Amino acid sequence: MSDDLNSIIEVAKATMTKAITHLEGELAKIRAGKASPIMLDGIVADYYGSPTPIAQIANITTMDARTISVQPWEKNMLQVIERAIIAANIGINPQNDGVIIRLFLPPLTEERRRDLVKKCGGEGEHAKVSIRNIRRDAIEQIKKLQKDGASEDECKDAETEAQAVTDKFTVLVEKHLAAKEVEIMVV
Numbered sequence: 001m002s003d004d005l006n007s008i009i010e011v012a013k014a015t016m017t018k019a020i021t022h023l024e025g026e027l028a029k030i031r032a033g034k035a036s037p038i039m040l041d042g043i044v045a046d047y048y049g050s051p052t053p054i055a056q057i058a059n060i061t062t063m064d065a066r067t068i069s070v071q072p073w074e075k076n077m078l079q080v081i082e083r084a085i086i087a088a089n090i091g092i093n094p095q096n097d098g099v100i101i102r103l104f105l106p107p108l109t110e111e112r113r114r115d116l117v118k119k120c121g122g123e124g125e126h127a128k129v130s131i132r133n134i135r136r137d138a139i140e141q142i143k144k145l146q147k148d149g150a151s152e153d154e155c156k157d158a159e160t161e162a163q164a165v166t167d168k169f170t171v172l173v174e175k176h177l178a179a180k181e182v183e184i185m186v187v
Helices: 003-029 075-090 110-147 152-185
Strands: 046-048 052-055 057-066 066-071 094-096 101-104
Touching: 003 110, 003 152, 046 075, 057 152, 066 075, 075 152, 110 152
Parallel strands: none
Antiparallel strands: 046 052, 057 066, 066 101, 094 101
Protein backbone atom coordinates (compact mmCIF):
# COMPACT_ATOMS: atom_id res chain seq x y z
CA MET A 1 0.00 0.00 0.00
CA SER A 2 1.11 3.53 -0.64
CA ASP A 3 2.16 5.89 2.15
CA ASP A 4 -1.03 7.95 1.72
CA LEU A 5 -3.24 4.90 2.20
CA ASN A 6 -1.19 3.71 5.17
CA SER A 7 -1.44 7.12 6.81
CA ILE A 8 -5.24 7.11 6.38
CA ILE A 9 -5.43 3.70 8.11
CA GLU A 10 -3.06 4.83 10.90
CA VAL A 11 -5.06 8.01 11.54
CA ALA A 12 -8.25 5.92 11.69
CA LYS A 13 -6.61 3.54 14.21
CA ALA A 14 -5.45 6.45 16.37
CA THR A 15 -8.89 8.08 16.32
CA MET A 16 -10.62 4.78 17.13
CA THR A 17 -8.21 4.33 20.06
CA LYS A 18 -9.35 7.73 21.35
CA ALA A 19 -12.98 6.56 21.07
CA ILE A 20 -12.12 3.49 23.18
CA THR A 21 -10.32 5.66 25.74
CA HIS A 22 -13.38 7.91 25.95
CA LEU A 23 -15.62 4.86 26.43
CA GLU A 24 -13.39 3.60 29.25
CA GLY A 25 -13.66 6.98 30.96
CA GLU A 26 -17.44 7.06 30.64
CA LEU A 27 -17.79 3.49 31.93
CA ALA A 28 -15.56 4.31 34.91
CA LYS A 29 -17.99 7.07 35.91
CA ILE A 30 -20.89 4.60 36.08
CA ARG A 31 -20.85 3.18 39.58
CA ALA A 32 -20.77 -0.54 39.97
CA GLY A 33 -21.62 -0.88 43.63
CA LYS A 34 -18.30 0.27 45.05
CA ALA A 35 -17.24 3.80 45.77
CA SER A 36 -14.65 5.40 43.53
CA PRO A 37 -13.31 8.98 43.42
CA ILE A 38 -13.69 8.81 39.62
CA MET A 39 -17.45 9.14 40.15
CA LEU A 40 -16.90 12.81 40.98
CA ASP A 41 -14.84 13.52 37.85
CA GLY A 42 -16.50 16.15 35.72
CA ILE A 43 -18.28 17.82 38.65
CA VAL A 44 -17.24 21.44 38.93
CA ALA A 45 -17.75 23.88 41.80
CA ASP A 46 -17.64 27.67 41.73
CA TYR A 47 -14.18 28.43 43.17
CA TYR A 48 -14.04 32.22 43.65
CA GLY A 49 -15.91 32.88 40.43
CA SER A 50 -14.36 30.24 38.19
CA PRO A 51 -15.74 26.74 37.61
CA THR A 52 -13.13 24.33 38.99
CA PRO A 53 -13.17 20.51 39.18
CA ILE A 54 -13.79 19.31 42.75
CA ALA A 55 -10.59 17.25 42.64
CA GLN A 56 -8.61 20.51 42.37
CA ILE A 57 -10.16 22.13 45.45
CA ALA A 58 -10.57 19.12 47.75
CA ASN A 59 -9.08 15.80 48.73
CA ILE A 60 -11.32 12.97 47.48
CA THR A 61 -10.83 9.52 49.03
CA THR A 62 -12.77 6.33 49.56
CA MET A 63 -13.25 5.55 53.23
CA ASP A 64 -14.65 2.07 52.53
CA ALA A 65 -16.41 0.22 49.69
CA ARG A 66 -19.57 2.36 50.03
CA THR A 67 -18.29 5.75 51.24
CA ILE A 68 -16.48 8.60 49.50
CA SER A 69 -15.11 11.48 51.56
CA VAL A 70 -14.50 14.96 50.18
CA GLN A 71 -12.33 17.22 52.33
CA PRO A 72 -11.93 20.73 50.90
CA TRP A 73 -8.61 22.53 51.22
CA GLU A 74 -10.55 25.55 52.53
CA LYS A 75 -13.41 25.19 55.01
CA ASN A 76 -15.53 27.87 53.32
CA MET A 77 -15.74 25.68 50.19
CA LEU A 78 -17.81 22.96 51.96
CA GLN A 79 -21.19 24.44 51.01
CA VAL A 80 -20.09 25.21 47.44
CA ILE A 81 -18.86 21.65 46.87
CA GLU A 82 -21.99 20.20 48.48
CA ARG A 83 -24.21 22.25 46.16
CA ALA A 84 -22.14 21.20 43.14
CA ILE A 85 -22.54 17.51 44.01
CA ILE A 86 -26.30 17.93 44.48
CA ALA A 87 -26.57 19.85 41.18
CA ALA A 88 -24.62 17.14 39.34
CA ASN A 89 -27.50 14.74 40.06
CA ILE A 90 -25.36 11.62 40.45
CA GLY A 91 -27.95 9.99 42.69
CA ILE A 92 -26.07 10.45 45.97
CA ASN A 93 -26.95 12.91 48.74
CA PRO A 94 -23.90 14.46 50.40
CA GLN A 95 -23.66 14.48 54.22
CA ASN A 96 -21.87 17.62 55.46
CA ASP A 97 -20.58 17.54 59.05
CA GLY A 98 -18.85 20.94 58.92
CA VAL A 99 -15.38 19.51 58.26
CA ILE A 100 -15.83 16.85 55.62
CA ILE A 101 -18.48 15.80 53.11
CA ARG A 102 -19.35 12.12 53.05
CA LEU A 103 -21.13 10.41 50.18
CA PHE A 104 -22.80 7.14 51.19
CA LEU A 105 -23.58 4.91 48.23
CA PRO A 106 -26.74 2.92 48.82
CA PRO A 107 -26.64 -0.74 47.84
CA LEU A 108 -27.83 -1.26 44.27
CA THR A 109 -31.18 -2.90 43.69
CA GLU A 110 -31.66 -5.38 40.86
CA GLU A 111 -33.69 -2.82 38.91
CA ARG A 112 -31.01 -0.13 39.35
CA ARG A 113 -28.32 -2.59 38.22
CA ARG A 114 -30.29 -3.30 35.05
CA ASP A 115 -30.66 0.45 34.43
CA LEU A 116 -26.90 0.89 34.84
CA VAL A 117 -26.27 -1.94 32.37
CA LYS A 118 -28.60 -0.20 29.88
CA LYS A 119 -26.71 3.05 30.42
CA CYS A 120 -23.44 1.22 29.73
CA GLY A 121 -25.00 -0.21 26.56
CA GLY A 122 -25.88 3.31 25.45
CA GLU A 123 -22.30 4.46 26.00
CA GLY A 124 -21.08 1.42 24.06
CA GLU A 125 -23.43 2.24 21.19
CA HIS A 126 -22.07 5.81 21.09
CA ALA A 127 -18.56 4.38 20.86
CA LYS A 128 -19.57 1.99 18.04
CA VAL A 129 -21.23 4.81 16.09
CA SER A 130 -18.10 6.90 16.53
CA ILE A 131 -15.92 4.03 15.27
CA ARG A 132 -18.18 3.48 12.25
CA ASN A 133 -18.06 7.20 11.44
CA ILE A 134 -14.26 7.07 11.56
CA ARG A 135 -14.34 4.09 9.16
CA ARG A 136 -16.70 5.95 6.82
CA ASP A 137 -14.39 8.99 6.76
CA ALA A 138 -11.36 6.79 6.08
CA ILE A 139 -13.12 5.01 3.20
CA GLU A 140 -14.18 8.38 1.73
CA GLN A 141 -10.55 9.52 1.83
CA ILE A 142 -9.43 6.28 0.18
CA LYS A 143 -12.01 6.70 -2.61
CA LYS A 144 -10.86 10.27 -3.13
CA LEU A 145 -7.28 9.03 -3.54
CA GLN A 146 -8.52 6.44 -6.03
CA LYS A 147 -10.18 9.19 -8.09
CA ASP A 148 -6.93 11.14 -7.94
CA GLY A 149 -5.07 8.23 -9.53
CA ALA A 150 -4.20 5.68 -6.83
CA SER A 151 -4.25 2.02 -7.82
CA GLU A 152 -7.70 0.40 -7.61
CA ASP A 153 -6.28 -2.79 -6.07
CA GLU A 154 -4.39 -0.85 -3.39
CA CYS A 155 -7.52 1.13 -2.57
CA LYS A 156 -9.60 -2.05 -2.26
CA ASP A 157 -6.94 -3.50 0.07
CA ALA A 158 -7.00 -0.29 2.13
CA GLU A 159 -10.80 -0.43 2.39
CA THR A 160 -10.55 -4.06 3.55
CA GLU A 161 -7.93 -3.04 6.11
CA ALA A 162 -10.16 -0.17 7.35
CA GLN A 163 -13.02 -2.66 7.81
CA ALA A 164 -10.74 -5.10 9.66
CA VAL A 165 -9.59 -2.32 12.02
CA THR A 166 -13.23 -1.31 12.58
CA ASP A 167 -14.18 -4.89 13.41
CA LYS A 168 -11.27 -5.15 15.86
CA PHE A 169 -12.30 -2.00 17.71
CA THR A 170 -15.98 -3.00 17.74
CA VAL A 171 -15.01 -6.27 19.43
CA LEU A 172 -12.98 -4.24 21.94
CA VAL A 173 -16.07 -2.16 22.76
CA GLU A 174 -18.05 -5.37 23.31
CA LYS A 175 -15.34 -6.70 25.67
CA HIS A 176 -15.43 -3.49 27.73
CA LEU A 177 -19.23 -3.62 27.93
CA ALA A 178 -19.24 -7.28 28.96
CA ALA A 179 -16.66 -6.64 31.70
CA LYS A 180 -18.61 -3.65 33.03
CA GLU A 181 -21.88 -5.63 32.99
CA VAL A 182 -20.28 -8.39 35.04
CA GLU A 183 -18.91 -5.76 37.46
CA ILE A 184 -22.34 -4.14 37.86
CA MET A 185 -24.37 -7.33 38.18
CA VAL A 186 -22.13 -8.94 40.85
CA VAL A 187 -23.87 -8.44 44.20
